Amino acid sequence: MPGCLVRAALAAAAVAGLTTPATAADGPGPALRTVATDEALRSRLDAFVRGRLEATGTPGAALAVVEGGRVVHQRGFGEDGRGRAVTPDTPFLWGSVSKPVTGLAVMQQVEAGRVDLDAPVRRYLPWFRLADQDVSDRITVRHLLTNTSGIPASASGEIGDRYDNAPGALAHAARDLAKIAPAAGPGEVYAYSSAGYAVLGVLVEEVSGRPFGAYLHEKVFDPLGMDHAVATVRDFERERVAPGHRSVFGATVPFDAPYDTSGVPYGHVGGTVRDLTRFTLAQLDGGRLDGRRVLSAKGTAETQRGHVESDVDRFGLGWSVGTLQGTGERMVWKAGSLPGHDAMVIMLPDSDRAVIALQNAFHLLRADEFHDAAFGVARMLSGVEPGTTSTDPTATVLPWAMAALAALLLLCVAAPALRRLPGRRAAARARSRRRIVATTTSTVAAALTLAALLWWLPSTLGGTVEMALLWLPDLGRGLVAAIGLALLLAVERTALAALDLRRRRSGDSGDSGDRAGRARTVVRARPARTTERRPI
Incomplete structure (x- = not known):
């Protein structure tokens, strides 16, 4: 929780956005496979995902594949935490895939003229501070989005995973950063921080005058037709999100955690694979879906541009940016995990493809194995071997x-x-x-x-x-x-x-x-x- 224990990391993510298999520009792969017309390929994709679920002991999952601006394959596997068959309409929690959603919300406020990316956060949240006042004064909105604010990774554990649904829970969590000493000056180093995204959620609340969950429904979910998206405790109860699963001495056991309103901006957005697919389709089409625009093409491209070097690939405004191993294709992606849930979005913008995978189990020490499901499918679409990670x-x-x-x-x-x-x-x-x-x-x-x-x-x-x-x-x-x-x-x-x-x-x-x-x-x-x- 682990030098050994901490391999657990209690690598943290703390708390969420976890390490994935190394990516490398290995040169272009074979010609694009068309899932829409290749039934045999779809069967192989499904068989591969089933194999990964068996390897990790995951009870259920949902998969979607996008090609050419439309969904060409979508299905569920196994059971949810209540024993019901998983379908494309089964809700999951998305973990740190919530961060690109928050990045979109912030960019909406930028384009509305209410937020300047390079302005100090204290312009919008005068009370915002870390233990060092000088550092606090110099942290900008962009620093928070790119995880270069100086907020240490450990702060995610200090203010995150509270399962707090009281009024003002998000702001209360962000205010607790006042006791956290910065690890570096703003812009000096990259440190993955869910805590920084909590502050961004409060910033959106402040400049929009709306609770963060309500804002997401009004400005993101409803325009994109994400009808079963989860961003409030009411959504969580309405959609009857089933328990996820954790591992206890090798046995997969249900984990029926409550919702966490204080963690929505960095980890507790959720919904079905259909909902996340619609969000992804808008990302691939420059912020637009079915004639409705949630962000300009320029703003969308800015979120998907690698701004800083990170632990894995480069990091944009909520997205990671790199290349898909074995193919050399440009890849915009995000992994997200919570205790009991795992989510992956992999976009390949140059070929207008994407893979979305949701799973109802997770093990922090086996994160790469869980992420193999999405990465492997993405590689199979290009006709290369999917590859798998052996159990550590x-x-x-x-x-x-x-x-x-x-x-x-x-x-x-x-x-x-x-x-x-x-x-x-x-x-x-x-x-x-x-x-x-x-x-x-x-x-x-x-x-x-x-x-x-x-x-x-x-x-x-x-x-x-x-x-x-x-x-x-x-x-x-x-x-x-x-x-x-x-x-x-x-x-x-x-x-x-x-x-x-x-x-x-x-x-x-x-x-x-x-x-x-x-x-x-x-x-x-x-x-x-x-x-x-x-x-x-």
Whole structure:
């Protein structure tokens, strides 16, 4: 939640927008395959997706393929979290695919003249600040959109995943950034930040005068015909979004989380694969669908342009921009994940194609395997091998290793019970004061150091213990148990040492008294000397 734990990352995404298989410009691939007219290809695509679902233990998914400005293939696989068959009308949550939606909303306000991309955020949100006021004053809207604001990746764990649906939840989360120290100055480094997108959602609320979810319906979803899109708790309940699934020691288990209004701008937009396909169609046609425009062609191109170098490819205004591995085709894409859900949009603008895949399960340590479904289909459309990612042994070993560590610590805590055996009691009494102090000091120091390391490890990749519990429940619970037992061991050994030393002092005093008493007894028992007179 993991150096090992943090491979969990408690790589964070923190929290969402996760690493995908490396992309490279390998040169143009074979000629474009036409899904619309090739039934055999459609069957192979479906078979490939089924195989990926089996490999990751994902119960259900939905797939859509776009060619030439229209949907040419769309279908569901498996079951949702309530046992119903997944169809193109089954709702999912989209994770960080919400970020391009937020990017579109911000650009709408730019084109309306209400927002300047290069103006300080504080012009629109005077209360906005990080722990460093000077840095806060210099953060612009563009910095937030491109993840170059200086807000650390760890801030996503600090203010995200609150599942807060109270009025003003989004603004409350953004205000909590005031306690976060910046990792760098604005524009200096790239750091993926869901927290920055939370601020952008509040900015849209402020300049539009509308709650963010209501704004999205009015200005994005309704014009694009995204009839089942989710951006409010009411939408979530109306669409009856089924539970997603997490992995617990290799078993796929449902995770019925509530909605999170405080997380809509960066991760909690949702809807059916039909809804996300309509959003994608508008992106491919310069911000327009069925004669209705939500953004100018120029503004749409600006969101899809790679503005800065990121951890993977370049990053635009909500989108990642790179090339599709094995084909060299320009690719505009976004991965998004939540505990229990995974989403992918891959657009290939030069050939007017796109792949959309939604899944109702996710495992943070196996993110590449989940993303293989969409990337593989995109490569198959170009006639190249889809390729797959083998399971990282870490994903299997880490939860069990953490559970084993917790079990070992439990045995250490229980070990003093052995002192109740006569032999152990005698051995304990035989220890010198120096040995008691030395042994206890080393044990307590080791236990406290271990607890500190386990608590600190998630932060090295931008995560927290709380994120570990949410995203990797088996690993997170083992981590918490190990930390708790290490602390308990330190307390227990300190208390036992104090008791042993007190007993040792009492024993020493008793031994001295016994020796003195025995000496007095010997003196009293010694017969008095008498003088015997001999007769003359």
